Amino acid sequence: MAKIIPFKAVRPTRDKVSLVASRSYQSYTQAELEARLDYNPFSFLHIVNPGYKYHKDITGKERYNLVKNRYLEFKEDHIFIQDETPCYYAYKVVNRDGNMFSGIVAAASAEDYKNDVIKKHEDTIEYRENIFKDYLKTVGFNAEPVLLTYSGNSTINSIISEVQKERAEYEFTTHFRDTHYLWVIDNETSIKTIQKEFEDIDTTYIADGHHRSASSYLLSEDLKSENKQHTGNEAYNYFMAYLIPESDLKIHEFNRLVKDLNGLTKEAFLIQLDRLYRIENRGNELYKPNKKHHFSMYLDGEFYSLYLRKSNYTFNNALDALDTQILYKTILEPILGVSDLRNDTRIDYSHGKNDLVTIKSKVDSGIFKVGFGLVPITIEEMKAIADNHLTMPPKSTFIEPKLRSGVAIYEF
Known part of the structure; x- marks a missing residue:
């Protein structure tokens, strides 16, 4: 009541x-x-x-x-x-x-x-x-x-x-x-x-x-x-x-930008990504994901599509199924070394009212090395997180x- x-x-x-x-x-x-x-x-x-x-x-x-x-x-x-x-x-x-x-x-x-x-x-x-x-x-x-x-x-x-x-x-x-x-x-x-x-x-x-x-x-x-x-x-x-x-x-979604590859070369970074994602090089295409568990990535002048290999990832609860959590648990923390999403100065966010050109321009400027695009979280996902007393990663929604x-x- x-x-x-x-x-x-x-x-x-x-x-x-x-x-x-x-x-x-x-x-x-x-x-x-x-x-x-x-x-x-x-x-x-x-x-x-x-x-x-x-x-x-x-x-x-x-x-x-x-x-x-x-x-x-x-x-x-x-x-x-x-x-x-x-x-x-x-x-x-x-x-x-x-x-x-x-x-x-x-x-x-x-x-x-x-x-x-x-x-x-x-x-x-x-x-x-x-x-x-x-x-x-x-x-x-x-x-x-x-x-x-x-x-x-x-x-x-x-x-x-x-x-x-x-x-x-x-x-x-x-x-x-x-x-x-x-x-x-x-x-x-x-x-x-x-x-x-x-x-x-x-x-x-x-x-x-x-x-x-x-x-x-x-x-x-x-x-x-x-x-x-x-x-x-x-x-x-x-x-x-x-x-x-x-x-x-x-x-709206919040996209992610990271300033470096945590000491990895571009090739070594892509090889590590390949363990959990099917990767397709989209070249100059402004690729925006349109499904859950799909991400776009802009790196070194090119866009990539990333498709989660679900056989290698476990969904235990509503939080595990959230794209911002998946990106954090599979890429940001284990590969890029970004563990504190709230305070780490190596990561920044761009809300989805800005288009992919914003990510591209910030990476092309040299301020950031890589950018990731997401699809928006749904109201059903937000309610499921709240109903189960879970919490989203910071900057999961721009409402x-x-x-x-x-x-x-x-x-x-």
Whole structure:
């Protein structure tokens, strides 16, 4: 039973939402960041980068306090307003590729995270969990929802469809040519129906935002222990989520690039590959795999197709059958010596929205020696990993939609 409740969002005024909304802070180049901070006083980036005001890099607790101050200033200046009653928010994104994503922004239960009603498929790093927990504890808000997915519900879909026939509260297009829409669902009957329908859903899955979910759970435990009158209904028992049917989710692959052949010659490397793969030289053909357990490889100016010899590889569980795990266990770790996929500086990743030309150009530049192309992981594979309490290798999925920070904010 998923506990998904409405909340009183803090939101930009309609006339400023396109100016406020931002991508995640880490996704900007330094030049992009400076341009937005220099020329857009309403950008949410001013809140999360408070040191800009003082031309100084500020970190730790001092930064957290200044983030809170900038946020309060946006509220005081009426750039942000808060809804008077708890609402759900229908949110739609139409990207430049024509893909449409439609779901509900709501508050998800931290207790559900603890009890595996919200299921995970990635490992989190403890120190990152605690850093973000401390950040949340100081600033007192979520500004970027965790992306959750579920099997779908015809009643919820019907309510969203009816709401979307009306004029959107927000409609804005980004520099990436993605158009975002938000509708406020404040009808009491619709709210009760949506909440009840989610209660009939046994499981939701984290598609994107594992660290944010983990940190929000840790925060709820901290604040619960500090509150002698804790009831379970406090805002800190929840975190902001965007819930989208799994049929609407778009999963892209993450391709791999490695800087050297671990001391091997090209010929010696290919001979070692031949033990577990049938190899075909594709020459200049931009070869992209289209089946599970098939990979493309770009090496020394040529593309190759790699077909796993299944007779020499054992599938024990859902993780063993995952292409990112197969590549790791058969090539990256034993042959190329890349054992730490998260921290080894010899490996890099390029998500599947970039084409094979990206891999080719990076190898041709000499920065990398070899690149590998994969097919995307499916939602069924992702759910199987989560259901069996397994974890994918890092950078196994690049998932859309990507929402903007600052469009709806959850306070606790």
